[in-house]
Amino acid sequence: MSDYQAAVAEPEIAEPEVASPKQKPSQKQETKKQPRYSVILWDDADHSYDYVILMMxxxxxxxxxxxxxxxKEVDASGKAICLTTTLEHAELKRDQVHAFGKDELIxxxxxSMSCTIEPVSE
Structure with missing residues:
Protein backbone atom coordinates (compact mmCIF):
# COMPACT_ATOMS: atom_id res chain seq x y z
CA MET A 1 0.00 0.00 0.00
CA SER A 2 1.37 3.43 -0.86
CA ASP A 3 1.88 6.26 1.59
CA TYR A 4 -1.07 8.08 0.00
CA GLN A 5 -3.40 5.08 0.43
CA ALA A 6 -2.33 4.68 4.04
CA ALA A 7 -2.97 8.36 4.75
CA VAL A 8 -6.41 8.34 3.10
CA ALA A 9 -7.60 4.97 4.44
CA GLU A 10 -10.56 5.14 6.77
CA PRO A 11 -9.72 4.57 10.39
CA GLU A 12 -11.22 1.52 12.06
CA ILE A 13 -14.09 2.40 14.34
CA ALA A 14 -14.28 0.39 17.52
CA GLU A 15 -17.68 -0.92 18.58
CA PRO A 16 -18.98 0.98 21.60
CA GLU A 17 -19.14 -1.02 24.78
CA VAL A 18 -22.66 -1.60 26.03
CA ALA A 19 -23.08 -1.60 29.77
CA SER A 20 -24.97 -4.62 30.95
CA PRO A 21 -27.35 -4.27 33.89
CA LYS A 22 -25.79 -5.32 37.12
CA GLN A 23 -27.58 -8.30 38.50
CA LYS A 24 -26.54 -10.58 41.26
CA PRO A 25 -26.06 -14.14 40.03
CA SER A 26 -28.46 -15.52 42.65
CA GLN A 27 -31.13 -12.92 41.86
CA LYS A 28 -33.88 -14.35 39.63
CA GLN A 29 -36.59 -12.54 37.76
CA GLU A 30 -39.88 -14.01 38.95
CA THR A 31 -43.21 -13.07 37.50
CA LYS A 32 -45.80 -12.61 40.18
CA LYS A 33 -49.01 -14.50 39.48
CA GLN A 34 -52.34 -12.95 40.30
CA PRO A 35 -54.44 -14.87 42.83
CA ARG A 36 -57.05 -17.13 41.21
CA TYR A 37 -60.78 -17.16 41.96
CA SER A 38 -63.48 -19.69 41.13
CA VAL A 39 -66.88 -18.62 39.83
CA ILE A 40 -69.39 -20.91 41.56
CA LEU A 41 -72.96 -21.51 40.40
CA TRP A 42 -75.41 -22.60 43.11
CA ASP A 43 -78.37 -24.96 42.69
CA ASP A 44 -82.02 -24.08 43.02
CA ALA A 45 -85.25 -25.68 41.85
CA ASP A 46 -86.28 -22.72 39.68
CA HIS A 47 -83.92 -23.16 36.72
CA SER A 48 -83.81 -25.82 34.01
CA TYR A 49 -80.84 -27.62 32.48
CA ASP A 50 -81.56 -25.75 29.24
CA TYR A 51 -81.24 -22.43 31.09
CA VAL A 52 -77.87 -23.42 32.59
CA ILE A 53 -76.57 -24.73 29.25
CA LEU A 54 -77.61 -21.53 27.46
CA MET A 55 -76.07 -19.37 30.18
CA MET A 56 -72.78 -21.30 30.12
CA LYS A 72 -75.60 -31.98 36.05
CA GLU A 73 -73.01 -31.11 38.69
CA VAL A 74 -75.09 -28.22 40.05
CA ASP A 75 -78.11 -30.52 40.24
CA ALA A 76 -76.21 -33.40 41.87
CA SER A 77 -73.91 -31.62 44.31
CA GLY A 78 -75.61 -28.26 44.82
CA LYS A 79 -72.87 -26.21 43.18
CA ALA A 80 -70.44 -26.20 40.28
CA ILE A 81 -67.35 -24.25 39.31
CA CYS A 82 -67.95 -22.49 36.00
CA LEU A 83 -64.56 -20.82 35.63
CA THR A 84 -61.33 -20.14 37.52
CA THR A 85 -59.72 -16.81 36.68
CA THR A 86 -58.48 -13.49 38.06
CA LEU A 87 -60.53 -11.57 40.62
CA GLU A 88 -61.72 -8.86 38.23
CA HIS A 89 -62.78 -11.37 35.59
CA ALA A 90 -64.50 -13.56 38.21
CA GLU A 91 -66.43 -10.54 39.51
CA LEU A 92 -67.52 -9.67 35.98
CA LYS A 93 -68.75 -13.22 35.31
CA ARG A 94 -70.60 -13.37 38.66
CA ASP A 95 -72.35 -10.10 37.84
CA GLN A 96 -73.25 -11.37 34.35
CA VAL A 97 -74.81 -14.52 35.86
CA HIS A 98 -76.85 -12.36 38.24
CA ALA A 99 -77.99 -10.21 35.32
CA PHE A 100 -78.81 -13.15 33.01
CA GLY A 101 -82.48 -13.04 33.98
CA LYS A 102 -85.14 -15.56 34.79
CA ASP A 103 -85.71 -18.96 33.22
CA GLU A 104 -88.59 -18.53 30.78
CA LEU A 105 -89.18 -22.31 30.75
CA ILE A 106 -90.20 -22.41 34.43
CA SER A 112 -81.39 -15.41 37.82
CA MET A 113 -79.37 -18.12 39.54
CA SER A 114 -77.12 -17.54 42.53
CA CYS A 115 -73.42 -17.23 41.82
CA THR A 116 -70.46 -16.44 44.07
CA ILE A 117 -66.71 -16.21 43.77
CA GLU A 118 -64.20 -17.88 46.09
CA PRO A 119 -60.40 -17.65 46.23
CA VAL A 120 -58.53 -20.75 45.10
CA SER A 121 -56.22 -22.06 47.79
CA GLU A 122 -52.76 -22.65 46.36
Whole structure:
Protein backbone atom coordinates (compact mmCIF):
# COMPACT_ATOMS: atom_id res chain seq x y z
CA MET A 1 0.00 0.00 0.00
CA SER A 2 1.37 3.43 -0.86
CA ASP A 3 1.88 6.26 1.59
CA TYR A 4 -1.07 8.08 0.00
CA GLN A 5 -3.40 5.08 0.43
CA ALA A 6 -2.33 4.68 4.04
CA ALA A 7 -2.97 8.36 4.75
CA VAL A 8 -6.41 8.34 3.10
CA ALA A 9 -7.60 4.97 4.44
CA GLU A 10 -10.56 5.14 6.77
CA PRO A 11 -9.72 4.57 10.39
CA GLU A 12 -11.22 1.52 12.06
CA ILE A 13 -14.09 2.40 14.34
CA ALA A 14 -14.28 0.39 17.52
CA GLU A 15 -17.68 -0.92 18.58
CA PRO A 16 -18.98 0.98 21.60
CA GLU A 17 -19.14 -1.02 24.78
CA VAL A 18 -22.66 -1.60 26.03
CA ALA A 19 -23.08 -1.60 29.77
CA SER A 20 -24.97 -4.62 30.95
CA PRO A 21 -27.35 -4.27 33.89
CA LYS A 22 -25.79 -5.32 37.12
CA GLN A 23 -27.58 -8.30 38.50
CA LYS A 24 -26.54 -10.58 41.26
CA PRO A 25 -26.06 -14.14 40.03
CA SER A 26 -28.46 -15.52 42.65
CA GLN A 27 -31.13 -12.92 41.86
CA LYS A 28 -33.88 -14.35 39.63
CA GLN A 29 -36.59 -12.54 37.76
CA GLU A 30 -39.88 -14.01 38.95
CA THR A 31 -43.21 -13.07 37.50
CA LYS A 32 -45.80 -12.61 40.18
CA LYS A 33 -49.01 -14.50 39.48
CA GLN A 34 -52.34 -12.95 40.30
CA PRO A 35 -54.44 -14.87 42.83
CA ARG A 36 -57.05 -17.13 41.21
CA TYR A 37 -60.78 -17.16 41.96
CA SER A 38 -63.48 -19.69 41.13
CA VAL A 39 -66.88 -18.62 39.83
CA ILE A 40 -69.39 -20.91 41.56
CA LEU A 41 -72.96 -21.51 40.40
CA TRP A 42 -75.41 -22.60 43.11
CA ASP A 43 -78.37 -24.96 42.69
CA ASP A 44 -82.02 -24.08 43.02
CA ALA A 45 -85.25 -25.68 41.85
CA ASP A 46 -86.28 -22.72 39.68
CA HIS A 47 -83.92 -23.16 36.72
CA SER A 48 -83.81 -25.82 34.01
CA TYR A 49 -80.84 -27.62 32.48
CA ASP A 50 -81.56 -25.75 29.24
CA TYR A 51 -81.24 -22.43 31.09
CA VAL A 52 -77.87 -23.42 32.59
CA ILE A 53 -76.57 -24.73 29.25
CA LEU A 54 -77.61 -21.53 27.46
CA MET A 55 -76.07 -19.37 30.18
CA MET A 56 -72.78 -21.30 30.12
CA UNK A 57 -72.63 -20.96 26.33
CA UNK A 58 -73.58 -17.27 26.29
CA UNK A 59 -71.53 -15.98 29.22
CA UNK A 60 -68.61 -18.38 29.50
CA UNK A 61 -68.31 -19.56 25.88
CA UNK A 62 -68.51 -23.17 27.07
CA UNK A 63 -69.60 -25.75 24.49
CA UNK A 64 -73.04 -27.31 24.98
CA UNK A 65 -71.48 -30.50 26.38
CA UNK A 66 -69.60 -28.55 29.08
CA UNK A 67 -72.76 -26.60 29.91
CA UNK A 68 -74.62 -29.88 30.33
CA UNK A 69 -71.90 -31.26 32.63
CA UNK A 70 -72.06 -28.10 34.77
CA UNK A 71 -75.88 -28.33 34.91
CA LYS A 72 -75.60 -31.98 36.05
CA GLU A 73 -73.01 -31.11 38.69
CA VAL A 74 -75.09 -28.22 40.05
CA ASP A 75 -78.11 -30.52 40.24
CA ALA A 76 -76.21 -33.40 41.87
CA SER A 77 -73.91 -31.62 44.31
CA GLY A 78 -75.61 -28.26 44.82
CA LYS A 79 -72.87 -26.21 43.18
CA ALA A 80 -70.44 -26.20 40.28
CA ILE A 81 -67.35 -24.25 39.31
CA CYS A 82 -67.95 -22.49 36.00
CA LEU A 83 -64.56 -20.82 35.63
CA THR A 84 -61.33 -20.14 37.52
CA THR A 85 -59.72 -16.81 36.68
CA THR A 86 -58.48 -13.49 38.06
CA LEU A 87 -60.53 -11.57 40.62
CA GLU A 88 -61.72 -8.86 38.23
CA HIS A 89 -62.78 -11.37 35.59
CA ALA A 90 -64.50 -13.56 38.21
CA GLU A 91 -66.43 -10.54 39.51
CA LEU A 92 -67.52 -9.67 35.98
CA LYS A 93 -68.75 -13.22 35.31
CA ARG A 94 -70.60 -13.37 38.66
CA ASP A 95 -72.35 -10.10 37.84
CA GLN A 96 -73.25 -11.37 34.35
CA VAL A 97 -74.81 -14.52 35.86
CA HIS A 98 -76.85 -12.36 38.24
CA ALA A 99 -77.99 -10.21 35.32
CA PHE A 100 -78.81 -13.15 33.01
CA GLY A 101 -82.48 -13.04 33.98
CA LYS A 102 -85.14 -15.56 34.79
CA ASP A 103 -85.71 -18.96 33.22
CA GLU A 104 -88.59 -18.53 30.78
CA LEU A 105 -89.18 -22.31 30.75
CA ILE A 106 -90.20 -22.41 34.43
CA UNK A 107 -93.21 -20.28 35.37
CA UNK A 108 -92.36 -19.99 39.07
CA UNK A 109 -88.86 -18.66 38.31
CA UNK A 110 -88.47 -15.12 39.63
CA UNK A 111 -84.90 -14.26 38.57
CA SER A 112 -81.39 -15.41 37.82
CA MET A 113 -79.37 -18.12 39.54
CA SER A 114 -77.12 -17.54 42.53
CA CYS A 115 -73.42 -17.23 41.82
CA THR A 116 -70.46 -16.44 44.07
CA ILE A 117 -66.71 -16.21 43.77
CA GLU A 118 -64.20 -17.88 46.09
CA PRO A 119 -60.40 -17.65 46.23
CA VAL A 120 -58.53 -20.75 45.10
CA SER A 121 -56.22 -22.06 47.79
CA GLU A 122 -52.76 -22.65 46.36
Missing amino acids: KSLFRHPIETGFQIA ARCKG
